Amino acid sequence: MATQYGIAGTTAKGIAASVERGVAEGALNPGDALPPVRRLADGLGVSAGTVATAYQELRRRGIVVTRGRGGTVVAAAPTVASRRPPKVPPGVRDLAGGHPDPAFLPRLVPPSRLSPGARSHRGTPRLAQLEEAVRAWMAPDGVPTEGVTFAHGALDLIGRLLSVELRPGDAVAMEDPGYHHLLDLVTALDLRTVPVAVDDEGIRPDALRAAVRAGVRAVVCSPRAQNPYGGCFSAERRDALVAVLRERPEVLVVENDHASAVAGAPLHTLTSGGLARWVHVRTVSKFLGTDLRWAAAACDPTTLARHDGRLLLTSGWVSHLLQETVHGLLADEATRASVARAGESYARRRSALVGELARHGVEARGVSGMNVWVPVRDESAVVNGLRSHGWWVAAGARFRLASGPGVRISVADLEPADAVRLASDFAAVLGESEATYGG
Structure with missing residues (x-):
């Protein structure tokens, strides 16, 4: 049991906030056990029901988990802090x-003008030349490119779509093992993760079928360079997955092609399979530079409209300065x-x-x-x-x-x-x- 941190509070909300504060400050670490409900209730002078309600709220938000007789413990990746890796020790x-x-990243030279003038950014959020470059980039791989949009990176786009499409408690099929920031993002949005096993050809059809039949509302997957396992879709695997997804046409399919140009494998995209709800996402951070927080996506019309509608209400647009920089690099022969x-x-x-x-x-x-x-x-x-x-x-x-x-x-x-x-x-x-x- 964690004994170095004293949980406080006289209400369920106050007790939950105290535990969350302890986790955020590092006083409560992943795996630390919380006091049994009755013991904490006696110590705080509140009812057992008040503590039980606090623990229930903490579980719902992914901060703690219950292990049967093992009691309630801090989650391995509590949502008050992402699964940040430990600092690299010196000398290794x-x-x-x-x-x-x-050594392979280009030198970033931004456009000479910091402002394009009086152009309405909200009226024209995407530069036409970059839109065309994105279509030319994706279309040869079989991705439908009638509707494209931009975002501030893949996580920004996926988080926005899931928050628009889903409601707290909805289930999302996630690769297992999978990209830790995406796993944390889904939990932070108060959504349930449903693990889907992967192999050298990406997510397995049998595991996906089980998740779809269990009622997931969305699927997030990588068609190649799957992180961390490294799998990539073959044409046969793509066809098998599309057949599963056609059983539930309302499920949103998010295809995260994060490494694209440096994946070392051809793309066999799910988006070419005639699905109803889909989005194909690409970023450039793996081959143009990690500070280029930009993502491009091709979507079905409904998904495009919902994403852009929410984007308009928040950041409004992706920096045109950033867009010009990306376009210049994508068009550069040396790059x-x-x-x-x-x-x-x-x-x-x-x-x-x-x-x-x-x-x-x-x-x-x-x-x-x-x-x-x-x-x-x-x-x-x-x-x-x-x-x-x-x-x-x-x-x-x-x-x-x-x-x-x-x-x-x-x-x-x-x-x-x-x-x-x-x-x-x-x-x-x-x-x-x-x-x-x-x-």
Whole structure:
């Protein structure tokens, strides 16, 4: 039980706020147990029903979870704070961040004028030349591009759509393991996550069918470079998933093609399957720069109207200065050549690590993208063991809902020569883990 933080309050709202404050300030950590209902009620001089109501509110908002006889504990990723990774210790090689190799990023030169003049930004929120560039970018991959829109990054767009389309308590099918910020976003919107298992071809049709028949209102998935597992849709998998989704045409399908140009795999998009409600999202942060907080999306007419209607009421538009910068880079021949080299290098580095691990008898997943997922029995033992060898990798807990443990290794700047040493160290750490922890 957590004993270093005194929960206060005389009402359910006050007690819940006290627990939330403790979590936000770090006095209550993931896994810390809260006092049993009757014990806390006696200590605060309130009824057991008041404490039970407070705990119920905390559960509803994803701050705590109940484990039967294990009591009520702080959630692994409480929604008052995203699943932020621990700070990288000094003196180790960071392979946990998932960032692109800076060597392949272009130099960002913004337009010379900070204002385009008296143009109505709300009346013309998107630059026509960038709209056409987006259509030319997506259409060859089979994405319908009659309706396109922009947002301040993929999370901004997906969060806006889910908040418009769904209501608190609605269920969303999410990849498992999946991108931790998306998992946190869904919980923060007071929506329920339904885990959908993935493999080398992305989300599995049987798992998706179970989620759809269970009543999910939306599906969020990656067609390639799935983070962290690395799967990508084949044409056959795409067709099987579309067949499942056609059973529930009202379900909104959100396809997050976050790595696109550097995914190292062709796109087999669900949006080409004649679905009723869909959106295909692309960003440029993985190959043009992490500070370019811009996303493009192609949508069905209803989804487009709902997104843009809410955007108009909030930020109104995406900075035209940002749009001009993105357009200039997308149109630049040297930049396109650098992006192509980046995609080839990431594929070579990813394959090198998977191959080296296999040579040591270590299974690893990663057929596309910038990450490799390695199933392990004890995440902490592996992370700490690799740290002692000078490597810092991401524990899989941030990415998982119901799937088994693992670690994620970002390979964007891991040269094949370095992969040889990392794989050897990884195998050694697994051997040490088995000797110490029995697996």
